[in-house]
Amino acid sequence: xxxxxxxxxxxxxxxxxxxxxxxxxxxxxxxxxxxxxxxxxxxxxxxxxxxxxxxxxxxxxxxxxxxxxxxxxxxxxxxxxxxxxxxxxxxxxxxxxxxxxxxxxxxxxxxxxxxxxxxxxxxxxxxxxxxxxxxxxxxxxxxxxxxxxxxxxxxxxxxxxxxxxxxxxxxxxxxxxxxxxxxxxxxxxxxxxxxxxxxxxxxxxxxxxxxxxxxxxxxxxxxxxxxxxxxxxxxxxxxxxxxxxxxxxxxxxxxxxxxxxxxxxxxxxxxxxxxxxxxxxxxxxxxxxxxxxxxxxxxxxxxxxxxxxxxxxxxxxxxxxxxxxxxxxxxxxxxxxxxxxxxxxxxxxxxxxxxxxxxxxxxxxxxxxxxxxxxxxxxxxxxxxxxxxxxxxxxxxxxxxxxxxxxxxxxxxxxxxx
Numbered sequence: 001x002x003x004x005x006x007x008x009x010x011x012x013x014x015x016x017x018x019x020x021x022x023x024x025x026x027x028x029x030x031x032x033x034x035x036x037x038x039x040x041x042x043x044x045x046x047x048x049x050x051x052x053x054x055x056x057x058x059x060x061x062x063x064x065x066x067x068x069x070x071x072x073x074x075x076x077x078x079x080x081x082x083x084x085x086x087x088x089x090x091x092x093x094x095x096x097x098x099x100x101x102x103x104x105x106x107x108x109x110x111x112x113x114x115x116x117x118x119x120x121x122x123x124x125x126x127x128x129x130x131x132x133x134x135x136x137x138x139x140x141x142x143x144x145x146x147x148x149x150x151x152x153x154x155x156x157x158x159x160x161x162x163x164x165x166x167x168x169x170x171x172x173x174x175x176x177x178x179x180x181x182x183x184x185x186x187x188x189x190x191x192x193x194x195x196x197x198x199x200x201x202x203x204x205x206x207x208x209x210x211x212x213x214x215x216x217x218x219x220x221x222x223x224x225x226x227x228x229x230x231x232x233x234x235x236x237x238x239x240x241x242x243x244x245x246x247x248x249x250x251x252x253x254x255x256x257x258x259x260x261x262x263x264x265x266x267x268x269x270x271x272x273x274x275x276x277x278x279x280x281x282x283x284x285x286x287x288x289x290x291x292x293x294x295x296x297x298x299x300x301x302x303x304x305x306x307x308x309x310x311x312x313x314x315x316x317x318x319x320x321x322x323x324x325x326x327x328x329x330x331x332x333x334x335x336x337x338x339x340x341x342x343x344x345x346x347x348x349x350x351x352x353x354x355x356x357x358x359x360x361x362x363x364x365x366x367x368x369x370x371x372x373x374x375x376x377x378x379x380x381x382x383x384x385x386x387x388x389x390x391x392x393x394x395x396x397x398x399x400x401x402x403x404x405x406x407x408x409x410x411x412x413x414x415x416x417x418x
Contacts (some may be wrong), residue, residue: 056116084254120242141307151231182221228258266345347387
């Protein structure tokens with residue numbers, strides 16, 4: 001297999017993209033050489049940005065190990081790039097406005113060539129600067145709802161759906177998520193993956209290892225592994241969303257498999273949960289700006305769910321197979337279960353990032369002091385509360401209303417512990 005380098009990329013592309021302009025040197029940049037904000041926080045693949053001044057593309061090459069060394073206990077599958085390319089082709093046929101253009105996939109060298117969308121910004125870093133994006137919830141809900149519906153058995157023939165499930169089994173890449181999202185263990189010496197001030201240790205242990213929490217997370221793990229309902233992105237977070245005020249593209253689809261409708265929504269929602277809580281502690285131009293950003297986070301969390309349901313059921317009414325149309329109570333039942341599962345997947349994904357080995361950038365930017373620990377603990381308090389109450393919320397609005405009272409929940413929980 002040819003390992004791409006800055007030195008051999010020009011010759012490589014001359015064979016595969018002769019329409020590019022090679023009359024002058026190509027502009028070639030390796031992702032990872034720049035800042036975190038420019039390049040994102042991924043570490044799995046070797047990625048190059050290449051431009052001839054007109055055509056701008058990304059070359060993404062996989063290896064059995066991550067770009068920054070061996071980042072997992074097992075070898076990564078070399079065919080993950082082909083699965084990503086296939087998944088982008090499917091999603092691009094459904095929602096082309098939200099998927100980068102595809103150029104080619106090279107099976108021999110495990111290289112994918114796609115449109116470079118770095119004219120857009122990585123959403124997470126913009127949120128960490130307190131920038132809001134009105135209308136985002138509808139765009140991302142449309143991406144999820146349409147790709148989910150049109151790759152589900154509500155629309156596809158049963159055979160085609162089963163074939164899709166088998167093609168994207170992707171079990172080795174799924175190993176990355178199957179455990180870490182749902183399981184936390186600790187003994188007397190473990191620091192839960194984050195540096196904890198001594199007074200917070202019993203506080204965090206009671207949240208993370210609460211038997212009810214452990215049981216609920218195992219139940220959600222079972223759903224994640226066994227409920228192959230639709231074609232999910234499986235790594236849909238704000239570092240994999242590129243956007244500006246008008247345009248949005250979703251990237252990094254190599255974890256794709258057939259899973260629960262709720263898993264993508266919950267994984268994404270957890271990012272806005274962390275943003276809401278961290279906004280209590282980080283700096284803003286004014287308290288009015290802080291309040292505006294926090295309110296936008298709550299509205300976005302609510303609207304992602306509500307807009308998803310609206311668009312999903314519009315597709316359902318228009319294109320669902322005849323056997324599913326007009327079934328009394330079916331849509332209501334789907335929405336009720338979806339809300340419970342979205343809240344559950346949000347909480348367990350958030351738990352992982354708050355007490356796991358790799359906390360989110362928004363927490364780390366708070367520094368190493370008390371504010372960061374209070375933000376992490378507040379997150380885990382809400383995770384525990386919403387996880388255990390997930391079947392009792394009557395609406396997404398009721399759920400985010402409880403998040404809005406997190407400061408009271410934190411004070412109440414802490415007073416009971418100390």
